[in-house]
Amino acid sequence: MLxxxxxxxxTGFGVIPYVFVFPGMLLFxxxxxxxxxxxxxxxxxxxxxxxxxDKINFIGIDNYKTIISGQEFMAALKNNIIWAVVSVTxxxxxxxxxxxxxxxxxxxxxxxxxxxxxLPQILSSMIMSIMWLAIYDPASGVLNAVxxxxxLDSLVRPWLGDKDTAIYALLxxxxxxxYGFNTIIYCTAIRAVDQTMYEAATLDGANSLQAFFRxxxxxxxxxxxxxxxxxxxxxxxxxxVVYQMTKGGPGYYTYVISYYLYQTAFTSNKIGLxxxxxxxLSILVFVVSRVFLRLRKED
Amino acid sequence: xxxRFKKLMAMTIVMAxxxxxxxxxxxxxxxxxxxxxxxxxxxxxxQGKTEFKFISAMADAERTEIIDFVLDQLxxxxxxxxxxxxxxxxxxxxxxxxxxxGSGYALVFTDDLGLTALREADYxxxxxxxxxxxxxxxxxxxxxxxFYNQRTPGEKYSVGMNYAPVVVYYNKEIFSExxxxxxxxxxxxxxxxxxxxxxxxxxxxNCKDNIxxxxxxxxxxNKAPFEDVLQWYYLENSSDNMKxxxxxxxxxxxxxxxxxxxxxxxxxxxxxxxxxxxxQGNTAMSLDGNWFLYEYENTGLDVGVFAFPGVTDSxxxxxxxxxxxxxxxxxxxxxxxxxxxxLDFIDLMLSPETAELWLEKGSIPSLDxxxxxxxxxxxxxxxxxxxxxxxxxxxxxxxRPGFLDVFIKEMQLFLTGEQSAEDMWNRIDEYWHG
Numbered sequence: 001m002l003x004x005x006x007x008x009x010x011t012g013f014g015v016i017p018y019v020f021v022f023p024g025m026l027l028f029x030x031x032x033x034x035x036x037x038x039x040x041x042x043x044x045x046x047x048x049x050x051x052x053x054d055k056i057n058f059i060g061i062d063n064y065k066t067i068i069s070g071q072e073f074m075a076a077l078k079n080n081i082i083w084a085v086v087s088v089t090x091x092x093x094x095x096x097x098x099x100x101x102x103x104x105x106x107x108x109x110x111x112x113x114x115x116x117x118x119l120p121q122i123l124s125s126m127i128m129s130i131m132w133l134a135i136y137d138p139a140s141g142v143l144n145a146v147x148x149x150x151x152l153d154s155l156v157r158p159w160l161g162d163k164d165t166a167i168y169a170l171l172x173x174x175x176x177x178x179y180g181f182n183t184i185i186y187c188t189a190i191r192a193v194d195q196t197m198y199e200a201a202t203l204d205g206a207n208s209l210q211a212f213f214r215x216x217x218x219x220x221x222x223x224x225x226x227x228x229x230x231x232x233x234x235x236x237x238x239x240x241v242v243y244q245m246t247k248g249g250p251g252y253y254t255y256v257i258s259y260y261l262y263q264t265a266f267t268s269n270k271i272g273l274x275x276x277x278x279x280x281l282s283i284l285v286f287v288v289s290r291v292f293l294r295l296r297k298e299d
Numbered sequence: 300x301x302x303r304f305k306k307l308m309a310m311t312i313v314m315a316x317x318x319x320x321x322x323x324x325x326x327x328x329x330x331x332x333x334x335x336x337x338x339x340x341x342x343x344x345x346q347g348k349t350e351f352k353f354i355s356a357m358a359d360a361e362r363t364e365i366i367d368f369v370l371d372q373l374x375x376x377x378x379x380x381x382x383x384x385x386x387x388x389x390x391x392x393x394x395x396x397x398x399x400x401g402s403g404y405a406l407v408f409t410d411d412l413g414l415t416a417l418r419e420a421d422y423x424x425x426x427x428x429x430x431x432x433x434x435x436x437x438x439x440x441x442x443x444x445x446f447y448n449q450r451t452p453g454e455k456y457s458v459g460m461n462y463a464p465v466v467v468y469y470n471k472e473i474f475s476e477x478x479x480x481x482x483x484x485x486x487x488x489x490x491x492x493x494x495x496x497x498x499x500x501x502x503x504x505n506c507k508d509n510i511x512x513x514x515x516x517x518x519x520x521n522k523a524p525f526e527d528v529l530q531w532y533y534l535e536n537s538s539d540n541m542k543x544x545x546x547x548x549x550x551x552x553x554x555x556x557x558x559x560x561x562x563x564x565x566x567x568x569x570x571x572x573x574x575x576x577x578x579q580g581n582t583a584m585s586l587d588g589n590w591f592l593y594e595y596e597n598t599g600l601d602v603g604v605f606a607f608p609g610v611t612d613s614x615x616x617x618x619x620x621x622x623x624x625x626x627x628x629x630x631x632x633x634x635x636x637x638x639x640x641x642l643d644f645i646d647l648m649l650s651p652e653t654a655e656l657w658l659e660k661g662s663i664p665s666l667d668x669x670x671x672x673x674x675x676x677x678x679x680x681x682x683x684x685x686x687x688x689x690x691x692x693x694x695x696x697x698x699r700p701g702f703l704d705v706f707i708k709e710m711q712l713f714l715t716g717e718q719s720a721e722d723m724w725n726r727i728d729e730y731w732h733g
């Protein structure tokens with residue numbers, strides 16, 4: 001019997017890793033953790049953002065009561081839910097189909113397509129808002145002009161000024177901005193799928209559609225749920241598109257929680273109330289994410 | 300050895316980052332000026348200079364030129380003062396942040412809402428003594444100084460400088476072709492809209508936010524007794540007269556909108572595009588501010604201007620939106636040098652020479668000087684003549700911070716038929732009550 005001498009390696013406390021991590025953690029603590037606590041504390045005050053901090057008053061949960069009982073929050077929440085449903089599902093579906101075509105077909109210039117699809121990610125939301133404002137402009141915009149030329153005058157409308165179309169007009173822009181990124185991610189994921197499974201499926205007589213649904217989609221499910229989660233969080237945080245294009249209008253038809261927060265805190269001089277909205281939004285995003293992750297785990 | 304060298308390099312980088320982070324958090328203490336990275340000793344930057352930091356809404360080329368004209372004179376008089384101009388977008392939020400964080404500005408030139416917020420937080424210097432000493436009130440047109448100081452009887456915290464009228468620009472060729480004369484009552488205005496529309500023109504330009512609000516506000520200030528308007532604007536009382544005036548005025552504007560007197564699908568048009576659309580030459584009129592006078596003047600069309608007739612009888616006083624739009628105020632934290640500079644700054648801004656520059660650039664000074672010999676543009680002269688016999692009303696949306704956004708949204712819901720005028724009033728009245 002061989003006796004194997006096992007030599008335990010020294011497991012002394014290493015300081016070096018913590019030294020390297022410390023500056024980043026310090027920065028994170030100062031610019032993220034401290035403001036989070038400040039926000040929570042301020043949400044229980046009536047601070048207007050103008051008076052000195054030593055003159056603010058604690059008002060308990062009055063801010064939260066104001067938010068819950070007000071029609072603005074409900075209108076904003078409804079719009080955020082619509083945004084979540086549409087902006088989460090459609091860009092992912094488009095991204096998946098496009099990636100599948102790019103990877104599995106014989107289309108040429110695949111890299112070029114991927115680059116072009118990724119371009120909206122590179123451009124700032126300000127530039128894209130200006131571009132889409134020009135497209136949707138009812139007086140001189142491209143969209144209405146094209147509709148008139150092809151004889152669809154009945155569809156001409158003020159896309160961003162019509163309560164029935166405003167939020168969907170913004171969502172079209174949001175989908176256009178998002179699906180390119182999803183396509184790139186899916187391309188990578190699909191390329192990582194074991195090719196032998198496709199070979200085996202072909203031998204068993206499966207067609208390309210069956211292979212797509214029975215092999216591709218299950219194999220990239222983790223990528224899909226990650227993208228879904230990121231999109232969901234993004235849908236509740238949306239602000240820049242709304243601010244730049246509609247300011248929450250017409251009426252409250254594109255009013256979202258982040259815009260409500262901005263208006264309350266910085267235009268209405270109600271920082272305390274704005275902080276309460278921020279806390280509620282954070283809780284909402286947290287709950288939605290946790291539910292989603294729990295469902296994913298169960299799957 | 301290689302490993303040790305790498306560890307040493309890594310440690311050095313880490314220490315450098317920690318030191319840099321620590322230094323950033325221990326920058327120069329800001330005291331009325333932004334950090335310039337130079338060493339300070341109390342108020343004085345090295346070389347014995349004082350920093351004079353100010354902010355305003357004046358960031359466009361024309362008005363920056365006016366500020367520079369004033370600064371050049373101040374720099375000569377105060378060679379030991381460094382001037383820092385932080386004028387630009389979002390000036391109100393910048394001012395709020397600066398004052399609440401302890402630094403503040405030596406001079407602010409901003410609107411009623413911004414100044415009220417700063418005054419209520421006790422950041423502004425009381426100026427009665429200086430106004431009297433320097434004769435600033437005497438240089439102003441009647442009521443101009445009072446406008447911003449009505450909320451603090453017996454005390455003055457700001458000095459106004461220019462009016463911001465909302466007027467009607469009109470296409471003279473269209474008017475001539477349709478034999479239209481300048482409307483002097485609301486019925487005549489509606490008639491002009493109707494005739495223009497029936498003849499294939501657009502009655503008036505419009506957009507998704509501001510313009511309908513200005514129509515309503517102009518009408519309200521002629522329908523309600525002006526005493527009620529004053530009480531409403533200064534948050535003293537919201538009377539039934541104001542409710543009736545708002546409801547009736549809103550219904551008039553809705554009638555015009557439903558009749559198609561405005562550009563088709565105007566609900567999707569941005570305010571900034573209005574002068575460009577007017578320049579296409581198919582629109583008879585456009586309710587807009589004096590700040591776009593230059594744009595209307597340079598459309599290539601024969602453009603005129605008249606005061607919006609909010610009255611039903613031309614013999615009545617016609618109130619138009621024409622408040623003293625922005626005013627100067629001095630931060631309470633200023634030292635003696637900064638105070639002297641601030642007072643001279645205001646003095647120069649209220650001088651006849653600067654007032655002439657304002658006028659040449661299309662702004663309307665609230666100063667009581669003789670501008671008859673001035674080479675102002677024809678449209679500017681026409682505007683001055685048009686508003687001469689009118690009474691000055693307010694931007695009612697300045698009644699409270701955030702009111703404008705609520706007013707626009709509730710107005711949009713009303714104009715699209717989503718709610719009644721009474722519901723609209725109830726919502727804005729609720730906001731008025733805070």
